[in-house]
Amino acid sequence: MSITRAFDVKLKVLPLLSFCEHLYYYEGPCRFGSGEALEPGYDALSNAQKQRMFLENLKASAGENIEIMDAAVIRRTDDWDDHESEWEAITDAVNACDVVVGSAAIASDDRLVEFATRFTKPLIVSPDSFASNIGVPAAIRALTGEHEVFSAWRWEQMGPLLATLRARKVMRTTRVLLATRFGSPISQSSLDTFNNYERITAKLGVQFRFVNIHELLDQMSPALPEGNHTTPGRQTLDLTEADMAEAEKLADELLGGAAYVDLDRKYLLKSLYAYLTVRKHMDYKDCCGFTAPCPDVCSTRRLNEMQFTFCLTHSLNLEQGIPSACEFDVNGVVSMQALMAVSGKCPFLGNTEPLTWQGDHPVVLGGSDEQAKILCERLGNDRSNVYFMQHSIAHRRIKDAKQDSAYAMQHFAHDQGFGATMRYDFDADQGKTMTLCRFSPDGEKLMIAQAEVISGDGYRVPNCAEVVYFRVKDVDEFFDAQTNVGLHMVMVYGDYKQQLIDLAKLMGVEPIVISY
Amino acid sequence: MDEQERARQLILDSRAAAAAHVAAIKKAPALTPELVEREVRGYILAKFHLTEADCTTDSFRELTAISLSKSMRLSPELVREFDLARSCDGTSSQTAKMVLLFLALQRDLGIKFDPMATAEAETLADIGGLVWEQLQK
Numbered sequence: 001m002s003i004t005r006a007f008d009v010k011l012k013v014l015p016l017l018s019f020c021e022h023l024y025y026y027e028g029p030c031r032f033g034s035g036e037a038l039e040p041g042y043d044a045l046s047n048a049q050k051q052r053m054f055l056e057n058l059k060a061s062a063g064e065n066i067e068i069m070d071a072a073v074i075r076r077t078d079d080w081d082d083h084e085s086e087w088e089a090i091t092d093a094v095n096a097c098d099v100v101v102g103s104a105a106i107a108s109d110d111r112l113v114e115f116a117t118r119f120t121k122p123l124i125v126s127p128d129s130f131a132s133n134i135g136v137p138a139a140i141r142a143l144t145g146e147h148e149v150f151s152a153w154r155w156e157q158m159g160p161l162l163a164t165l166r167a168r169k170v171m172r173t174t175r176v177l178l179a180t181r182f183g184s185p186i187s188q189s190s191l192d193t194f195n196n197y198e199r200i201t202a203k204l205g206v207q208f209r210f211v212n213i214h215e216l217l218d219q220m221s222p223a224l225p226e227g228n229h230t231t232p233g234r235q236t237l238d239l240t241e242a243d244m245a246e247a248e249k250l251a252d253e254l255l256g257g258a259a260y261v262d263l264d265r266k267y268l269l270k271s272l273y274a275y276l277t278v279r280k281h282m283d284y285k286d287c288c289g290f291t292a293p294c295p296d297v298c299s300t301r302r303l304n305e306m307q308f309t310f311c312l313t314h315s316l317n318l319e320q321g322i323p324s325a326c327e328f329d330v331n332g333v334v335s336m337q338a339l340m341a342v343s344g345k346c347p348f349l350g351n352t353e354p355l356t357w358q359g360d361h362p363v364v365l366g367g368s369d370e371q372a373k374i375l376c377e378r379l380g381n382d383r384s385n386v387y388f389m390q391h392s393i394a395h396r397r398i399k400d401a402k403q404d405s406a407y408a409m410q411h412f413a414h415d416q417g418f419g420a421t422m423r424y425d426f427d428a429d430q431g432k433t434m435t436l437c438r439f440s441p442d443g444e445k446l447m448i449a450q451a452e453v454i455s456g457d458g459y460r461v462p463n464c465a466e467v468v469y470f471r472v473k474d475v476d477e478f479f480d481a482q483t484n485v486g487l488h489m490v491m492v493y494g495d496y497k498q499q500l501i502d503l504a505k506l507m508g509v510e511p512i513v514i515s516y
Numbered sequence: 517m518d519e520q521e522r523a524r525q526l527i528l529d530s531r532a533a534a535a536a537h538v539a540a541i542k543k544a545p546a547l548t549p550e551l552v553e554r555e556v557r558g559y560i561l562a563k564f565h566l567t568e569a570d571c572t573t574d575s576f577r578e579l580t581a582i583s584l585s586k587s588m589r590l591s592p593e594l595v596r597e598f599d600l601a602r603s604c605d606g607t608s609s610q611t612a613k614m615v616l617l618f619l620a621l622q623r624d625l626g627i628k629f630d631p632m633a634t635a636e637a638e639t640l641a642d643i644g645g646l647v648w649e650q651l652q653k
Contacts, residue, residue, distance in 0.1 A: 036616055037615075
């Protein structure tokens, strides 16, 4: 296994066709047509043409990461010869798929209903199932037990439906690595994170894995012969010589490619040791997401002693399509994964609050006079409905998930200069549409919002200072909605509102939609 | 000649032309793939009331739509829009026309196609190839 990113998850779709072949010439209330179309042999040729058309339409509907498997076909004649061997022949294919798209018509559509009684895989009744795409789902939904059935009457619906099912699969295959110091659910700084993992697993399908923060910190250096302090005598995932060399190589790349550097290389290396150790654990535990409790660890004084922060770990994870959030924001990680699943983009996360002012200065951590001036110029006379998002986990793939943007390397700690952070200049993205989201702490709601970028700040300022300012439609509406979900919002560029609404509904989560 | 008579004559001419192509295959002293392909093409055009000038494409599916459009006096693009009248099993007129062509070929030449192979045939040449294969059996 190892790390499976949202971008790499494929939805395996099994096309299932159910056909009937008439053995005799006759016509009547269930059989129209004339001449040779009523003769034996016509149906076999006609069904073959329908199979081709169905597969062509299905493949044309399938977007990225939708894998259309070889078609499965169940047949009968008008002898109503329902042989068990027909089901046996498709069982392996059904077990291997994530969803079945079924095509059937009168005299063969009852097999789709029977399919629902035999298998648990979700079934989509296809648009070419003339009339059956209404009757079959109604029949299945009336069956005893739980059966997941969808239906479409035009092929344009199929792509978004498959994409939403893929996004749900992403969520259900997500495993998040949580580094903990105290009781596992909540850290000292993210009170609004998930408060019950078992419930989240039941609701969203996300699994959680844990590592003790002290054991993790002990492993951010080459192994000791006697074992680490926290795990004496045990073999652990400590850094190897190869890892140390990898850190040097990454440091060269990061410093060499940066447009601006205000960071000592020795501190960059210490943050890279943390990053590589975390990634080894993620790989070992098959996790594709990570968070650590910044304040809880901060107060151990070990970050000060080891002279690093987790900011760069999050930035490097995020730009590779791996959700990774500050402050033990488990909710933020899972919200990132949802946004990645529907957008294919690499998100940014931060404290997200309505902007207040002191004269011409926005009240934000580390705001600069120069950036305040730009913000004021861009806002003109209208300073209403402005929000900001602030944290230092920006990265190179916010604008384009497949290509690096210009970036800076900035230290975190004011006094000592340790803690590597990556900076992205949001100024150039004025006018871009943002989609933001966040699950509520109980996982029952998903806030989905749209906004528009105004400018940035904190590019050259240490600490958690990186900021993006953005305009919302109604700051009070946004704020009220946010009080249901929490402080850290997750954002990507582009409009993915409908995709998130569809995903939320599919998972039984209530969408709270704030349009722009 | 009134409209009905013209239509009747058109059908008779079409049948005669198709029969001539079948005869050319059946009576050929030595069948070759090229001969079969040529005669099958002629057969299909006769059956579909198409001339070479109508053949702006070699796609069987598109030629079927062109044939339908001529007989329905609609543009080929509109055939797909218009072709909503289906049988109770969801078969479109276009599909039905394609299938009837294969049935006719089977009957007239005494052959039997693999149904999936007929569905995969893209061009008139592909259909000629299928007929050639069957005639070799």
